Amino acid sequence: MNKPIGDLHCHPSFKPCNNPDISDIWTYKKNIHPKDLFKGILGVSPRRWMVNLFVKDLATYTQSNLDSCYEGDNRLLFLSIYPIERQFLRPDRPFASSTFVQRFILAQVFGIELKRHIDSRIIQILTGFSSTKVVDYLKSVYDSEYVDYFKTDFSLEYKYINQSHLSCSPNAEDNVATFQLVSNYEEYAALRNQNIIAGILTVEGAHALGEYNSKDLVGDKMIDDLSEENKEKLKASFIRNISALKDKEQFEFTPFFITFAHHFNNLLTGHAKSFGEAKNKSMPGFSNVFNQKNGLDLGISDFGKQLIKSHLLSRHNGQRILIDTKHMSLQARNDYAAIVKALRDEGDAMPIVISHTAINGISTRAKAAERLDTNQLDKKSYVSRWDINITDEDIREVFDSNGIIGVCMHDGRMPGGKFKDLLKSYKKRWPQKEFISKLHTQMFLTNVFHIVKVNLDHIRTLNAQIPIEENRIPEVQAWKTICLGSDNDGIVDPFDNFNTASTLKDFKTRVKNAIDMNFDPLWKRFKILDIKEENYRFFNENEITELKLGLTSEEIVDRIFSDNIETFLSTYFVRAYLEGTEN
Template identity: 70%
Template sequence: MTKPIADLHCHPSFKPANNHEINDIWSYKRNPCTKLMFKGVLGVSVRRILVNLFVKDLATYTQSNLDSCHEGENRLLFLSIYPIERQFIKPDRPFQSASFTQRIILGKVFGIGLKKHLDSKIFQVLTGFSEAKVTNYLESAHESRCIDYFDTDLACEYQYLNDSHNTQSPNIEGANQPSFKLVSNYEEYVALANQNIIAGIVTIEGMHALGKYRSDDLFGDKLIDGLSESNQTELKTNFILNVSRLKNKAEFKYTPFFITFAHHFNNLLTGHAKSFGEAKNKAIPGFSNVFNQKSGLDFGISSFGKVLIKKHLLSRTNGQRILIDTKHMSLEARNDYFDIVKSLRAEGDQVPIVVSHTAINGIPTRARAAKQPDTNQLDKNSYISRWDINITDQDITEVFDSNGIIGVCMHDGRMPGGKFKALMKSYKRRLSNPESLKRLHTQMFLTNIFHIVKVNLNHIRAYNTCNEANPILEIDAWKTICLGSDNDGIVDPFDHFNKSSHLSDFKNRVIKGIDLNFDPVWRNFKILSIQEDSYSVFTEKELQDLMCGQTSEEICDKIFSDNVQEFLSNYFTKAYLEEGIIQDI
């Protein structure tokens, strides 16, 4: 029997909660078409051509609508609620970081002034939101003195998910008609086994979601500890109150399992990593020219942020524990958080590190990664992206030691280095033969997977050398890996695996990619061994060593299902979340 696929990070409610034209969480819908939004004169629109430069690689359609999940055998979804950051809706006019030519293009696309009607069209195309919703967000970003993400945005999307609970697909009839149910703990999830049900676990992306900000502070350049005393007190009070509200079962029956502490922009609590791509050349701008991420970039966790983590989110005295997702954290913030986790573990409190949707960068340590700026030049001769938003080998071992979990994404914007991008561009020209591009993306995913295993296995063997009486099983090198697609997160997905309906096919191709790795038909798509400044092909002996005696099917069951199930059995139980009791691990 095929095991159901689990996805540690996706956004099924993001578009429908923000667009009344999307009937429900089940149904597929495309974003507004640029041809209709920018009609031009006699059907010719320069602006449309330029906007298409920004959106051509993005998923401008629903990816994880529940019908799509059902088709792709995706039965366990970690439902990430994301209140869209107002900095994301307020481009960095007058685009001073761009070249002269880029500024001309950006002026044509976004306008140099505050032309909100133009922003509305662009952001409808980018997000799939309705015009009314986008207009509300624009007014909030440009005119409001206070931005309350919790009551305005988070509560709305949560309510949408809650209203979708216990619904059935309106598009599938008969015995095969699936249902959707939210679950608040592992015990509720297990009770749904072997039924035609898609289970959902609520999570949140971005700690800004719990904030009520003064606009001047939100768009400023300080963390919370640098604000005036009165503004600090006001913001701190709201964060603490909103954590308590999330843990109040009368208000939020489905308390989020984890929260991504950082995101794209300064939330005043912690530093974030650079996530927007650089311009490819001096003529065509990149997302980093449009959106300013500099405020808070690369900072550590503020002193209040550490208190909020230890005394409120991870605490059980104020309700069930909410875990922390380290995706988007800066290197320094990860240093700070991992220190917290290690100190708690020394006290007997097991806190697993979650990285919900990420990729490897092949760099040994965070200190080494901090010495290299995130630029196109850094990635130019690399197969994978070296940017520090991706995880170092040190991060991988920290997750292992915490008994945590890593969701590997499927993301052309986050994973590839220059070498991969060149190959991808070459294969995309061969439109009549998409098979090579499918194999290339399978290779990228497997290269990430086997690198994590290699790092874990070396870590285990080093430990066992010094602890012969109590060794760690080598097969445990596989236990921290799962899928974190980031579907519907405004991403650039793998071209032919760009929706949840493709996940079952992708899993089968990953199995095939392992089995055929040394077959001549697969010679250009072998799994690669990543070193800090180079890469090579794994030998058959090396690959067999990393597989630890498992078949390709057993490996893929771990990645796409079993590891998440095991993680939930330890950390999503009522006993752990409320009392700190876990089974032996």
């Protein structure tokens, strides 16, 4: 239980890199409040109130600043560099897909008059960026012919993180920890037992590597469908920038993996719907404000496949960069699974990474594709059934590839309607912190035990085909693919009482205690749930014992919060694997 915590996906540099008011990567900072940001603007009172409603569930403060990480025993960070997508800065005016009442509300919040002036303030609230930085971004949205994410956004955040390398906290007298980036597992292992917060670079969104014509970013085409001139220029930018990333003279710390898709069309691959629907016909949701329809649910483009196989995964042009399938559409995951299978058939060990996700309890991607991502789909479910969450098929493929799954802590994407109703009820009737904490711990463990159950069933199916007992897969390996992927500082709706990295040590302890107390009468409302394709129920005691596979609760939480990431790194973050020099 004293092992340091690893987090497969977080964004410590996202806010401070874009806001000079945040002094450094260590320091906690709250975003400016809507009531202060909208002073002096026409219609301030209704707009301020409406904006507050719109953002009230988001974490409008730093979550993974390094002082918070240190306090929460978070000592291994996968720092995800995220160039904010320009579509995220461009509300979908005139909000044609919304109801009349929703359009009226959105017109008040995102008024046509003073359009950029209003947008800049709302973006500041959502992101924690400074007003100067937001104005610069808006200029690139409306006034620039090209958006060069790599040169302007990625390189800026990379430089910020690199300048934070070997820094110490300026705030706490007893915190003498140093932040240190590492290039491989060998460097990380050398830091063990030292007072170090280790950092491994990753990237969220393949758009980070491209130079786009601005008009193409808001169109509905994929890269292979662009004009010949725009297509060739964009393709060349991706190839050029990947080569630069793998050149140690230009970038000392090559990212370990890249989340290939994200919220919007990057012209390379289809994405899954990630923005919530409106809760009712009056109050709009994120999906009413930002248009994700272009590229939604498509597969990986021909050039996207080429980029993955011949440039990112290739070791002929430098260190391999793995692919993270989070945010990929169902079809894109099908396409990538085929790429991984072909590589494995050739003897190339290729792990599937899903850095920050949750389960949907659906057996296959084909079945998931039969349903639309709506509130109605989730209404009677404990977990969200949306495509962005992983099916049992995804879980099995990660296991077969010796990959890893980061389970997130996200009230926006994890829960179905039943959980949301329970949470609302507890906040109203029993607002004590303890009840809500138990409910979120239950959600996390329900995800964890579902993954283990799918893995165990899969292992037993595979072992039934292996006649020699000593060649069979040990069943305890059902626990090997799970870790934490918080998505802290990723513009998220976090668990109420576990909303910064400073709470992770407490959360880890609560997860252990929840396993121990699962069948205690005091825990009867918060027992771990068995998620079925169409319903759910509580696991019984024999089932939980079977799924624990002889592990103690302490051994289980060590695997989730520490050991599995360490094992994964010791296999795929070593020089020999990254550079292709294995014997």
